Amino acid sequence: MASATSLTTLEDEVNCPICQDILREPVTIDCGHNFCRGCLTRYCEIPGPGPGEQPTCPLCKDPFCPGGLRPNWQLASVVENIEKLKLAPPSGLEEDLCEEHEEKIYFFCEDDEKQLCVKCREALEHRTHTVRFLKDAADPYREQIHSCLESLKNERENIQGIQSRGDQRIRILLTQVATKRKRVISEFEHMCQFLERQQYLILTQLEELDGDILKQKNEFESLVQSEISRFNALISELEEKLKHPERKLLKDIRSTLFRCETRKCKKPEAVSPDLGERIRDFPQQALQLQREMKMFLDNTWICFLPPLLIYWVIFEKLLFELDYEPAHIFLDPQTSHPKLLLSEDHQRAQFSYKWQTSPDSPQRFDRAICVLAQVGFVGGRHTWVVTVDLAYGGSCTMGVVSQNVRRKGELRLRPEEGIWALRLAWGFVSALGSFPTRLSLEENPKQIRVSLDYEVGWVTFSNATTQEPIYTFTASFTGKIFPFFGLWGRGSSFSLSP
Structure with a gap:
């Protein structure tokens, strides 16, 4: 009795003040109090009184830094030893005896989820129930546990893959921002006082972008680690369950499996679309400066033109380097539908109702x-221009596709099928997402620039x-990505240029 009382006292000492349960992955904060890592992470996600x-x-109300959590390994070892003591059967008692009849347990009632001795088996309340021997009853549940473990491990691999791709995107974005900053600094150092204020503004924007990326990086890593911790806890619970004999394995087996089978991972996003647009559109923010420089040159005395023209050339070069690499695109006749007429240089296509004589192949x-x-x-950052000529209500589709895109039968134009495309029709433009989105534009463009940033995962139309x-x-590209074009309508055509 004294031993049981001591164990209960020890359990009270290692309880988490937030969930009131035994500590899981205990961490210590600045004031010295200990909490479950998962409980404290969720507590920190609750908005505070002020931004x-x-x-x-939660106990003493002293402020602490969420990034300064320290794992308490000694306390974790104490918790582990307490749990082992709880699992150990009391000395001098038979573990597999029925509490009611003190007979050895042989059976398991599927209907009531109870373990039965011979006398319990013959009781009136179990005569019409499905009753099996312990081993026969446990085997199907073991298979379910193995299946559930496999599913959970796959989910964990998925979230780890998301973490890897997200970290790669963040590194690329930080590199691009750092490169832009260096180029802006090196070029603007040679410009006159007219550009000094503009230099300061652009660098300030880049610093804000850098800080926002690092902030989202911390939030992303915190969420990913929280998800991995959840799945590690479930996997550990099931692996521990497999080590138990049939009686303990079958205890609360359905509720345990239900919790594991219904637990799906949250797929966090490393970089928000809003931040991505701000980084991607940064060169566009310099267009106003470009217009001001042109106006300044147009109104400057002839004696000042030579040095300023030098600065103008430098500035044009800067804008070009911040953009994508022009790509020379040629159409592949091996993939072309028979209703498309390709030019001899393979840079122009026209729609025709008359089918061309084209040999059938898996690529077409x-x-x-x-x-x-x-x-x-x-890999890399590439851009090309599509000049569209639509007649009689035709349409033109353009974008990029994955290498293994469907070539035969119906083709659904959406990202889930490996297609990221824009449709330009007579009178409207639509983005072909999971659900087509009609875009509001002041005028339908006749020339569309398609830009691909492979590593970051952007397909931009302008x-x-x-x-x-x-x-x-925004996508996560794997494998080779090809420029893609579609055409419909008598007399409709398009041509390509870098």
């Missing part, structure tokens, strides 16, 4: 009137004449 204020300890589209570029991309952005898809 930017540090969270306070047979129902969707589409064509791919001859060369795809496995008006090639006015440089105004139209739409951006």
Whole structure:
């Protein structure tokens, strides 16, 4: 009795003040109090009384830094030993005896989820129930546990994959921002006082972007670690369950499996679309400065033109380096639908109701009137311009597709099928997402610039004449990505240029 009382006292000492349960992955904060890592993480996610204020300890209300959590390994070892003592059967008692009849337990009632001795088996309340021997009853549940473990491990691998891709995106974005900052500094150092104020403003914006990326990086890592901890706890629970004999394995087995089977991972996003748009559209913010410089040059005395023209050339070079690499696109006749007429230089296509004599092949589209570029991309930042000429209510589709996109039968134009595309029709423009989105534009562009940033996962469409952005898809690319084009309508055509 004294031993049981001591164990209960020890359990009270290692309880989490938040969940009132035994500590899981105990961590210590600045004031010295201990909490479950998961409980404290969720507590820190609750908005505070004011923006930017540090969270306070749930016990003493002293402020602490969420990033300064220290794992308490000694306390974790104490918790582990207490749990082992709780699992150990009391000395001098038979573990597999029925509490009511003190007979050895042989059976398991499927209907009541109870373990039965011979006398319990013959009782009236169990005569019509499904009763099996312990081993026969436990085997199907073991299979379910193995299946559930496999599913949970797959989910954990998925979230770890998301973490890896998210970290890669963050590194690329930080590198791009750092490169832009260095180029802006090196070029603007040689410009006159007219540009000094503009330099300061642009650098300030880059510093804000850098800080926002690092902030989202911390939030992303915290959420990913929280998800991994949840799945680690479930996997540990099931692995521990498998070590138990049949009687303990079958205890609360259905509720345990239900909790594990219904637990799906949250798939966090490393970079928010809003932040991505701000980084991607940063070169556009310099267009106002470009217009001011041109106006300044147009109104400057001839004696001042030579040095200022030098600065102008430097500035044009800066804008070009911050943009994408022009790509020379050629259409692939091996993939072209028979209703498309390709020019001899493979840079122009026209729709025709008359089918061309084209040999059938696995690479050729047979129902969707589409064509791919001859060369795809496995990295880098590339851009090309599509000049569209629509007649009689036709339409033109453009974008990028994955290498294994469907070539035969019906083709559904959406990201889930490996297609990120924009449709330009007579009178409207639509982004072909999971659900097509009709875009509100002041005028339908005749020249569309398509820009691909493979590592970050952006497919950006903009008006090639006015440089105004139209739409951006965000994806995680794997394998080769090909420029993609579709055409419909008598007399409709498109041509390509870098």
